[in-house]
Amino acid sequence: MNRTTRLYALVEELRAAAPRPRTVAALAARFEVSARTVQRDLQALMETGVPVRTTSGRGGGWSVDPHMTLPPIHFTADEASALTAALATADAHAPYAGAARTAAQKIAASMTGPASAAAHHLAARIVALPARSDSAVRTAVEQAVTTNTVLRLTYIDAAGRESERAVEAAGLLTANGMWYLIAWCRSRQAGRGFRLDRITAATPTAERARAHDLAELLRGSAAADAVRPAPLAALTSPL
Incomplete structure (x- = not known):
C-alpha cells in the first residue's frame, strides 16, 4: 500500500471507529507499518487540515470527527x-x-x-489576473455568509462616498470578474449589493441575521436575472 492510499485508509479507519479513538499501536498493526510511520502519517493529515485529534491518558488515542470529513469520492x-x-x-x-x-x-x-x-x-496552461480585495474583509464576509450573522462594514460606493453599514448577509454574486456581497442593508432598509473590493473594513458579529431570499433581494436590480452556476445545481437540490 503506497502512502497516499494509506493516508486515505487511515482517515476511513478513524471514521469507522468514531467516536472511539484508535491507538497508534492498533493502527500500525492494522496497516502493517511501524508506529513511527503512523505517527508521521497522522501528523501529515493534521497539517493538511483533516480534523484528526489525539487524546492522552487511559482509553486515549487518535480519532476524527466524522461530521467534519467526507467519505472517499471516486473521480475519473x-x-x-x-x-x-x-x-x-x-x-x-x-x-x-x-x-x-x-x-x-x-x-x-x-x-x-x-x-x-x-x-x-x-x-x-491557465492563468488569471486577480482582483484586489483585503483578506480580512474577505474572511469576515465568508464568516457572515457561512454562519448567517450580521456584518458591520465600511463601504465606498461608485461615487466615492464612504458609509458605515450593518448588513444581514444573504449570499454572494459574481459578475464580470467581480464579487459582490448581497445583503439586507439596515441603513437603507432594502437589499443591496456590496462590491468586495469597495469594502474597506468589515467586522463580524455574533448577532444572528434574519433569513433573506437571495432572489427576492436581487429583484428589480441589474442582477435580477442572475442564475445559479450549473456545477452548483446538484448541491442545492433537495436531499
Whole structure:
C-alpha cells in the first residue's frame, strides 16, 4: 500500500471507529507499518487540515470527527484533472479561496501517473489576473455568509462616498470578474449589493441575521436575472 492510499485508509479507519479513538499501536498493526510511520502519517493529515485529534491518558488515542470529513469520492482521471486545474487557479482574492486551494492540494496528492501529469499540465496552461480585495474583509464576509450573522462594514460606493453599514448577509454574486456581497442593508432598509473590493473594513458579529431570499433581494436590480452556476445545481437540490 503506497502512502497516499494509506493516508486515505487511515482517515476511513478513524471514521469507522468514531467516536472511539484508535491507538497508534492498533493502527500500525492494522496497516502493517511501524508506529513511527503512523505517527508521521497522522501528523501529515493534521497539517493538511483533516480534523484528526489525539487524546492522552487511559482509553486515549487518535480519532476524527466524522461530521467534519467526507467519505472517499471516486473521480475519473478527467474529473480529477479538471477539478485540480479549476481549484488551483481560483482567484486568490475570491471568497473561500483558501479552502479551494487546500481542496486542490488534496485532490492533486491523491493522483498518480498519467492523471497527475494531465492535471499539472492543464493547470500550468491557465492563468488569471486577480482582483484586489483585503483578506480580512474577505474572511469576515465568508464568516457572515457561512454562519448567517450580521456584518458591520465600511463601504465606498461608485461615487466615492464612504458609509458605515450593518448588513444581514444573504449570499454572494459574481459578475464580470467581480464579487459582490448581497445583503439586507439596515441603513437603507432594502437589499443591496456590496462590491468586495469597495469594502474597506468589515467586522463580524455574533448577532444572528434574519433569513433573506437571495432572489427576492436581487429583484428589480441589474442582477435580477442572475442564475445559479450549473456545477452548483446538484448541491442545492433537495436531499
